[in-house]
Amino acid sequence: MSFQLGDYVLVLDEDLSGIVKALNDDMVSIETDEGFELDFPSDALVKHKQDKMLRQNAFSYDNLNKIVSEKEQSAKRKPIKVKSKDRFEPTMEVDLHINQLVKSSKGMSNHDILTLQMDMARHQLEFAIKKRIQKVVFIHGVGEGVLKVELEYLFGRYNNIKFYDANYQKYGLGATEVYIYQKG
Numbered sequence: 001m002s003f004q005l006g007d008y009v010l011v012l013d014e015d016l017s018g019i020v021k022a023l024n025d026d027m028v029s030i031e032t033d034e035g036f037e038l039d040f041p042s043d044a045l046v047k048h049k050q051d052k053m054l055r056q057n058a059f060s061y062d063n064l065n066k067i068v069s070e071k072e073q074s075a076k077r078k079p080i081k082v083k084s085k086d087r088f089e090p091t092m093e094v095d096l097h098i099n100q101l102v103k104s105s106k107g108m109s110n111h112d113i114l115t116l117q118m119d120m121a122r123h124q125l126e127f128a129i130k131k132r133i134q135k136v137v138f139i140h141g142v143g144e145g146v147l148k149v150e151l152e153y154l155f156g157r158y159n160n161i162k163f164y165d166a167n168y169q170k171y172g173l174g175a176t177e178v179y180i181y182q183k184g
Helices: 050-055 063-073 111-128 146-156
Strands: 007-012 016-026 027-034 037-041 045-047 092-095 134-137 161-165 174-181
Touching: 007 027, 037 161, 092 111, 111 134, 111 146, 111 174, 146 174
Parallel strands: 092 134
Antiparallel strands: 007 016, 007 045, 016 027, 027 037, 134 174, 161 174
């Protein structure tokens, strides 16, 4: 059988087809639908009548790759980048410095100040638990450490809470971070 360049052929005994690209004696070089160039003896091929328009629009891996890459380009959206340290930032801060709680602490004893700070801490902790806020930082300052010890005693009474020193770079030594385990 005689072939011409551009003929569409099927390979006998194999699930291959393609277009004749080169003729050399009894060997025929075809480009498969997948884009590979392969050589076959001419008696292993048979011409296939295929409409030229169909062949031009035929499915090919080149077309598929082009379509896929176009789809990927349009589908790629720039993801919002969240820095890993921001991902773990507490969602709530409670500053227990007395000047943040009252306009003036004149006339208040140390006991009064501590009681007010602890009431505020307890109230904010209960609020966080109720609102399902997982992380809270209590800013207590360094001072003599009395408020910190009282806070640790308060946090220790809850079985769904873990607490530890807050981020040193952000708060120094004067803050405690509380992690609240939420129940289903």
